[in-house]
Amino acid sequence: MAPETATLEGQQVAATPAKQPTRTDNFVFGIPQDGLQTKQREVPLDEPPPLPPNSELTYIGKPTQRYDGPAKATGKGKYTADVQLPGMLYARMVDATIPHGHIMSIDTSAAEKLPGVRAVYVIEHVYGVAELRNPKLDGPSRYPTIRYAGQPIAGVAATTQQIADDAAKLVKVRYDAKPFVVDRTEARATDAPAVFPGPADEAGSAGGGGGPADVPQKGNVHGPERRKRGDTAKGFAEADVLVESEYFTQVQTHSALETHGFVVDWKPDEVTVYASTQGTSSVRSEFADVFKLPKSKIRVITEYMGGGFGAKFGAGNEGVVAANLSRKANAPVKLMLDRRQEHIVSNRPDSHQMLKIGAKSDGTLTAIQLTSYGTAGVGTGAGTAGPATNMYKCPNLLTDEYDVFTNAGPGAAFRAPGHPQGCFAFEQTIDELAVKLNMDPLALREKIDESPARKVERQLILERTNWRNRKSAGSDPGPIKHGMGIAQSVWYRFVNMDSSCEVRVLRDGSVELMSAVQDLGGGTKTILAQIVGEEFGMAPANVVIRIGDTRYPIGPDSGGSVTAGSITPAVRDAAYQAKGKLFAAVAPALGTTADNLATQNGRVVFKNDPSKSYSLRQVTAKLPTDEISARATRVAEYSKDRLTYGGVDFVELAVDTETGRIHVEKVFGAHDCGRPINPTGVISQINGGMLQGISYALFEQRIMDDKSGYMLNANLENYKILGAREVPEIEVALIENYIAMSSTDAAGIGESAGIITLAAAIGNAFYNATGVRMRRIPMTPANVLAGLGKVQREVMA
Amino acid sequence: MADAPKIEVSRRGFLKGAGVTAASTVIESAKAFGREANSALQSVPTVGPGPLPIKLHINGEEHIVTVEPRYTLAETLRDNLGLTGTKVVCDRGSCSACTVWIDKVPALACMTLSVDAVGREITTIEGLSHGDTMHPVQAAFVKHDAMQCGFCTPGMVMSCAALLERNPNPSLADVKHAVSGNLCRCGTYPKVFAATLDVAQHRVASGLVTLSAGREA
Known part of the structure; x- marks a missing residue:
């Protein structure tokens, strides 16, 4: 799966196998604000009955306390960084101190002699970067070519972290340095140093890193990846109005609080891997590939996870190094990246985008053309065409996306890959079009947007914000100017069929759920408990949720907002089947038949005689065996319809035109994620997406030094992320959108939650405040004053 | 406190440990260092850089732990005492993930040397709850x-x-x-x-x- 290149055309949609016996069910369908309808679907015979709307359910759709909230609030939750095993060693990664060149020699003898050091491992292959189509072009060498400062070279393991840190500094690397380039614009020049000596591609990874292969490459410029529909020349000829625009976005680092890291305990019988990962399954797969091990001999555990945002999938160089050190030292090894390395290991690529949009005088779009250049450093995947391609109805489209290689750390999937960049340019250009057409930006979108969800969301913007009181652009008289703006997002329904679980019911009334799926903080444990609780009529907190361990049935990797939509139907199916088995097993003892039993208000009742009612425990006590269980795997989508999700976000802000400071005062967002399972958790995620979006728009920026090739601000004091004082008033309206696609209709919210739109909405509000278009983020005071024409700025991009 | 070992830190080691500045905790640490400095200058032998046992008062309990003078309180809490509720994120005083209380005042455990916490009352996240009863x-x-x-x-x-x-x-x-x-x-x-x-x-x-x-x- 590759969300960063996500298009409706490329979307993964599971096909329904042809010969399965089916039945026809009626499902609730649509959005309550529009009036709910009924949709008929053919579903496999053993699927649970359709769920009614959330208003008629007990636990699903109700604000629910986070399942592991107490463990997190008390510090008892054990993250990978917290794992301690008997005899465990601590490791440190040694990384490159030059941005480009060959390693002539590596001398590890001094490190090995340091008391307490137990193993040193020198990397043979670098993972997670683009690779030459013809590897021989790199020339013969024992060591991988260095293409960015901070590239992993070796790892050392010692009895304490401090000794490992000391030993890492004693590894002596001799380099043959080569010319390098860290700036996207300079890298496009024909005489720029070549990051790769020939064409190179990055294979797609579990999390959606990488990008297209088999595209042309000239120098450092890889691409274009072209998408085309209709005839843009014809479309532009038919247009009454043309808008051409140019926008720039910066490199953003993921900056998860828990760094990338692993604890690996390599034993001959089984390799146990504690991983800070978004995909236990992806880690197991990559360990199996790298070490030529059967998957059955690899166990991956992720109980608590300190943030990933798209960058944590697979084994990574850290996992491979930790495993090799563990094998060499015959002891468990913990290898967490340090904060500097965390800033270099992954990022959201930058962009330079040129857009041209044609429209009729009533707003109807006739053609969209986008050309984008972005650098994912030594990786690929900097495309930005998602919003331009998939948001609005337009018959003629042409997009060309180019990756530009630079000597910098690799890009990776980052919350809605490509979409915040794309939206920043595209949704501001749509506003530019509205200005030219003299239309209200919301009214223009009403004309060109076919999404029923966003239509309802725009109505909520009108009803619940100050939008109608918007003044004309730049009309505030004083130096502090106020403005309002909106922007819309699009994201896609992806489903990962590797979504399985087991539900066990024990004679004492316990109910357990097991799956390898992991909870990154989005609240997966909680929604699974709600779904099991709904089937058994028991409070979610009383369901035992055991996840994040590949000894349990396989779970989906959490990328592209797939988790809720993929795993919850399997969980409901398993819970439904386990309940059926329970009823069948106990019905004779209760003097009835299984089909006469149902759960209601937390009790088991006779359908034909509601006066006969038992607690779950009274019923399970009659089980002939101590345990029954049911296992289920994700059933194919009920329909082949290709669905998108979206949100509309509103921003109110003030610009100090003398200091260049922007103060975001209020954000209102209306969002859709199918059937919301836990509104509390969904709103938490949307808050987070909005705040990350503000942070991206105003503060964050990786700064590369073109003299040394180093990232200058690889820390949290100079790489500024949003803090408490910059938090505006936030309001979220969550709409229910019943789609009749699965037994739960759930969907994730991670991507469409504000991160896509906020930079564009802030840009549009900035224009409304000042009458000036901000074409570059971050909107730091320097960039704002330059944008306002008050200071000169050196054009960097 | 009578049985607590006498601790002193070499000035060089202290400066090495505190080489990165961050406002509040460094001031806290410097105060702690200054409090003992007068007696140090008189007769107490300098200890370190090797490991030494120290006694820490954490969440109402005494812990004797062997640390090098350069170990931060965050490292000692997490790696030596298994109190992993205190998180390390930036390890240089810019994110407050490692916030503990020293004598009831918030302090950054990643910017506090373990030896500077001797004789102080340390409260960590684990000390805020009692059994299943949360603060x-x-x-x-x-x-x-x-x-x-x-x-x-x-x-x-x-x-x-x-x-x-x-x-x-x-x-x-x-x-x-x-x-x-x-x-x-x-x-x-x-x-x-x-x-x-x-x-x-x-x-x-x-x-x-x-x-x-x-x-x-």
Whole structure:
């Protein structure tokens, strides 16, 4: 799966196998604000009955306390960084101190002699970067070519972290340095140093890193990846109005609080891997590939996870190094990246985008053309065409996306890959079009947007914000100017069929759920408990949720907002089947038949005689065996319809035109994620997406030094992320959108939650405040004053 | 304290350990160092750089632990004592994930040398709850869902609980100020504010004056 290149055309949609016996069910369908309808679907015979709307359910759709909230609030939750095993060693990664060149020699003898050091491992292959189509072009060498400062070279393991840190500094690397380039614009020049000596591609990874292969490459410029529909020349000829625009976005680092890291305990019988990962399954797969091990001999555990945002999938160089050190030292090894390395290991690529949009005088779009250049450093995947391609109805489209290689750390999937960049340019250009057409930006979108969800969301913007009181652009008289703006997002329904679980019911009334799926903080444990609780009529907190361990049935990797939509139907199916088995097993003892039993208000009742009612425990006590269980795997989508999700976000802000400071005062967002399972958790995620979006728009920026090739601000004091004082008033309206696609209709919210739109909405509000278009983020005071024409700025991009 | 080993740090080692500046905790540490400096200059032999046993008072209990003078309190808590509720994120005093209380004042454990914590009363996130009974701020964080991945949460809780100790009825601006150093990447801030204000309002409404803040309360 590759969300960063996500298009409706490329979307993964599971096909329904042809010969399965089916039945026809009626499902609730649509959005309550529009009036709910009924949709008929053919579903496999053993699927649970359709769920009614959330208003008629007990636990699903109700604000629910986070399942592991107490463990997190008390510090008892054990993250990978917290794992301690008997005899465990601590490791440190040694990384490159030059941005480009060959390693002539590596001398590890001094490190090995340091008391307490137990193993040193020198990397043979670098993972997670683009690779030459013809590897021989790199020339013969024992060591991988260095293409960015901070590239992993070796790892050392010692009895304490401090000794490992000391030993890492004693590894002596001799380099043959080569010319390098860290700036996207300079890298496009024909005489720029070549990051790769020939064409190179990055294979797609579990999390959606990488990008297209088999595209042309000239120098450092890889691409274009072209998408085309209709005839843009014809479309532009038919247009009454043309808008051409140019926008720039910066490199953003993921900056998860828990760094990338692993604890690996390599034993001959089984390799146990504690991983800070978004995909236990992806880690197991990559360990199996790298070490030529059967998957059955690899166990991956992720109980608590300190943030990933798209960058944590697979084994990574850290996992491979930790495993090799563990094998060499015959002891468990913990290898967490340090904060500097965390800033270099992954990022959201930058962009330079040129857009041209044609429209009729009533707003109807006739053609969209986008050309984008972005650098994912030594990786690929900097495309930005998602919003331009998939948001609005337009018959003629042409997009060309180019990756530009630079000597910098690799890009990776980052919350809605490509979409915040794309939206920043595209949704501001749509506003530019509205200005030219003299239309209200919301009214223009009403004309060109076919999404029923966003239509309802725009109505909520009108009803619940100050939008109608918007003044004309730049009309505030004083130096502090106020403005309002909106922007819309699009994201896609992806489903990962590797979504399985087991539900066990024990004679004492316990109910357990097991799956390898992991909870990154989005609240997966909680929604699974709600779904099991709904089937058994028991409070979610009383369901035992055991996840994040590949000894349990396989779970989906959490990328592209797939988790809720993929795993919850399997969980409901398993819970439904386990309940059926329970009823069948106990019905004779209760003097009835299984089909006469149902759960209601937390009790088991006779359908034909509601006066006969038992607690779950009274019923399970009659089980002939101590345990029954049911296992289920994700059933194919009920329909082949290709669905998108979206949100509309509103921003109110003030610009100090003398200091260049922007103060975001209020954000209102209306969002859709199918059937919301836990509104509390969904709103938490949307808050987070909005705040990350503000942070991206105003503060964050990786700064590369073109003299040394180093990232200058690889820390949290100079790489500024949003803090408490910059938090505006936030309001979220969550709409229910019943789609009749699965037994739960759930969907994730991670991507469409504000991160896509906020930079564009802030840009549009900035224009409304000042009458000036901000074409570059971050909107730091320097960039704002330059944008306002008050200071000169050196054009960097 | 009578049986606590006498601790002194070489000036060079101290400076090495404190080579990166960050406002509040370095000042805290420097004060601690200065308090003992006079006696140090007279007769106490310099210790380090090798490991030495020290006694730490943590969450109402005494722990004797062998550390090198360069070990930070965060490292000692996590790696030597298994108190992993205190998180290390930036390891240089810019994110407050490692916030603990030293003598009831919030301090950054990654910017405090373990030897400087000798003789001080240390409270960590583990010391805020008793068994299954959470501190009111922890309970409010759960109630308001003031967490996502949870990695910043212990530090946030320590900052907010300390705020309510010194200011029982804070404003929203006070709460923002109290956690202005605590970075959260998931964006839990709005719910952190709501949780903290909820505790304060509940306390004011019920006439409570002090929180049960750890075992020393």
